[in-house]
Amino acid sequence: MQRVELKIKYNRQLIPNIYEMCLEGDVSDIRQPGQFVNVAVDNLYLRRPLSVCDYNEHELTLLYKVVGRGTTRLSLMHEGQEVDILSGLGNGFTTDVPYSNILLAGGGIGIAPLYKLAKELKSRGKKLSVALCFNTESEIFYDTAFKEIGLNDVYIVTVDGSRGHKGFVTDLIRQQQQMFGYFYACGPMPMLKALCQEVNCPGEVSLEARMGCGFGICMGCSIETTKGSQRICKEGPVFKKEDVVW
Ligand SMILES: Cc1cc2nc3c(=O)[nH]c(=O)nc-3n(C[C@H](O)[C@H](O)[C@H](O)COP(=O)(O)OP(=O)(O)OC[C@H]3O[C@@H](n4cnc5c(N)ncnc54)[C@H](O)[C@@H]3O)c2cc1C
Numbered sequence: 001m002q003r004v005e006l007k008i009k010y011n012r013q014l015i016p017n018i019y020e021m022c023l024e025g026d027v028s029d030i031r032q033p034g035q036f037v038n039v040a041v042d043n044l045y046l047r048r049p050l051s052v053c054d055y056n057e058h059e060l061t062l063l064y065k066v067v068g069r070g071t072t073r074l075s076l077m078h079e080g081q082e083v084d085i086l087s088g089l090g091n092g093f094t095t096d097v098p099y100s101n102i103l104l105a106g107g108g109i110g111i112a113p114l115y116k117l118a119k120e121l122k123s124r125g126k127k128l129s130v131a132l133c134f135n136t137e138s139e140i141f142y143d144t145a146f147k148e149i150g151l152n153d154v155y156i157v158t159v160d161g162s163r164g165h166k167g168f169v170t171d172l173i174r175q176q177q178q179m180f181g182y183f184y185a186c187g188p189m190p191m192l193k194a195l196c197q198e199v200n201c202p203g204e205v206s207l208e209a210r211m212g213c214g215f216g217i218c219m220g221c222s223i224e225t226t227k228g229s230q231r232i233c234k235e236g237p238v239f240k241k242e243d244v245v246w
């Protein structure tokens, strides 16, 4: 973990309430897709955790949904401003798995940590199917970005069927009847639970909780797992499917 000041390269709205922020500076503590950063927001006591969406040697990209005071204030920040960030937090996704046919499933803003993961797995020569799941067409974002990685399949799933496959990711999986060797998912808990029950292969899910410190001290983000109590910010946010107690 490292505390850094990163400079905003751009902060732009993708669709109503969803923003992409690119920051420049020392991001050397970020080592795995699926890790997160904890962002200080002016006049708010608690930092706000956001997943690492993408990174390289000197840039970090975040995707965030405006839901309250912190994310509203973030959305008003502009190019050149500095952001105080705790970087390189948590344990991310395992990228050296010995499987070739892999499913990535993201629900809403939960697609954020899957973007760098998709790039990383693609560079390792994996066959990837990505399911991006939303309530309705007007909420779709980052589909083009995922397609531009050059993945085998990028499926859009909408609950109301206004674009792509109608229903939930589990409906898509049943229709496709593909055999996956491994899966990764991030999104709302009901989606993750249904997916873990439906997919007949090992995998990993990224979980969320309201956080206090973000680095393992306050115990505020503890959950029960098959290995006992674990902190989402420290042992997670990524957990193996078999470790999660639903
Ligand atoms: C490990 C981790 C990674 C995350 N990654 C992202 C990301 O990449 N992009 C993104 O947009 N959000 C992400 N979140 C959620 C994000 O941290 C919250 O949406 C944010 O802190 C809300 O701050 P706020 O001040 O705008 O809202 P607040 O005013 O604090 O709350 C507004 C509403 O959002 C709910 N809320 C706030 N935080 C959470 C949370 N952690 N989980 C569920 N509900 C919450 C509150 O209950 C309330 O209803 C992540 C959370 C965690 C724990």
Ligand code: FES
Binding pocket: 210, 211, 212, 213, 214, 215, 216, 217, 218, 219, 220, 221, 222, 231, 232, 233, 234
């Ligand atoms: S947020 Fe403090 S221990 Fe996880």
